[in-house]
Amino acid sequence: MTNTENSVPARVRELIAAMAPDPGSAVTDDQQLVTDLGFDSLRLMELTLVLEQAFDLPRYRPDQLAGIHRVADVIALIEQGLSERTRP
Structure with a gap:
């Protein structure tokens, strides 16, 4: 994996943590956006x-x-969006 590939998940987690109403401890991949992190529909749209x-x-x-x-x-x-963007 390149640095770019490694940084995408970390950056996504960082942005989710910054916007989560109830982040608790570190954001992990298996957490549910609504039940674990407290996102509502408006906050999901903002995210x-x-x-x-x-x-x-x-x-x-x-x-x-x-x-x-x-x-x-x-x-x-x-x-997926990033890979589709880089396709010719």
Whole structure:
């Protein structure tokens, strides 16, 4: 893995921790955004916008976000978006 690949999950966790109403201790990949970290629908929308801007990604459609529940899901979504952006 390159430094860029290693930094994406760390940066996503950092942004989630900064926005989480109830972060508790360190944010981990298996945590649920709503039940463990206290996100509500408005805060999830704000997180989406922050992530799109931080990683220079196009806006996500609601159907792309439907199955996103855990921190690991967010990381996978961002990594997928970055890989699609770099395809010719």
